[in-house]
Amino acid sequence: MSEIRTGDAPRTTSGRRRYLLIPLVIFAALAALLYGRLYSGDPAALPSALIGRPAPDMTLPALEGLTRDGAAVPGFSRADLAAGEVTLVNVFASWCGPCRDEHPMLMRLKDQGLPIVGLNYKDSPENARRFLGGLGNPYGKVGVDAAGRASIEWGVYGVPETFVVDGQGRIAFKFVGPLSEEAVRVKLMPAIEKAKAGAGK
Numbered sequence: 001m002s003e004i005r006t007g008d009a010p011r012t013t014s015g016r017r018r019y020l021l022i023p024l025v026i027f028a029a030l031a032a033l034l035y036g037r038l039y040s041g042d043p044a045a046l047p048s049a050l051i052g053r054p055a056p057d058m059t060l061p062a063l064e065g066l067t068r069d070g071a072a073v074p075g076f077s078r079a080d081l082a083a084g085e086v087t088l089v090n091v092f093a094s095w096c097g098p099c100r101d102e103h104p105m106l107m108r109l110k111d112q113g114l115p116i117v118g119l120n121y122k123d124s125p126e127n128a129r130r131f132l133g134g135l136g137n138p139y140g141k142v143g144v145d146a147a148g149r150a151s152i153e154w155g156v157y158g159v160p161e162t163f164v165v166d167g168q169g170r171i172a173f174k175f176v177g178p179l180s181e182e183a184v185r186v187k188l189m190p191a192i193e194k195a196k197a198g199a200g201k
Contacts, residue, residue: 049155050171055081055089055163056153060143064125068137076117076141082169086195087115089163090139091151093123094131096159102178103135109184110138114192118142121151121159162188166195 050056055078062075081087090106092099110116118139120128125144132139145151154163157176164173173191175183 051174053171054078055165055169055171056150058150058153060119060145060150063120063128063142063144066129066132066142073137073139074141075143078169080141081117081165082167084167085115086167086192087117087165089117089119089165091119091121091154091156091159091161093121093159094127095123098178099160100135102160105179105181105184106138107136115140119150120144122146122148164188164191164195166198
């Protein structure tokens with residue numbers, strides 16, 4: 001009897017080890033799948049259910065104390081985005097490093113005559129004013145989203161994000177992440193031209 005027990009012990013231990021490895025193998029497979037989903041493809045191509053739909057119906061207050069050319073910069077509403085002109089809506093914050101990186105590109109787009117509206121996300125007025133005072137203000141209007149509710153309505157994943165809104169106030173395109181020269185050339189400008197071409201339809 002004792003010989004049988006001694007001979008069976010290694011097989012039992014080996015079987016237990018196999019069962020202990022199963023959860024580890026499953027975890028490793030799930031981790032690999034999630035990693036692949038997160039880091040494959042273009043993060044700027046995240047889908048938006050709002051494409052082709054009217055911009056959210058809301059009125060955002062102005063950034064207190066912000067002026068441009070001696071006049072107060074107003075907030076904005078959906079009506080402002082449906083005035084017949086293709087407009088960029090850029091979601092930004094002073095605490096956002098990538099927003100600082102993309103800012104020169106926004107200034108260039110403003111200099112080209114493109115209307116840009118800023119949506120200031122969960123920021124303090126002082127910091128937002130300092131940010132725009134130091135880097136320049138590309139925005140004709142700046143709406144404050146102190147609590148982040150407006151950004152939820154816009155389907156914002158994080159800052160920065162940029163939306164192309166056609167002249168009827170419909171969201172035509174969404175870009176996630178900082179605008180680079182290549183992103184503007186390859187993605188943003190074609191979306192703007194397409195929105196302009198569809199203005200009369």
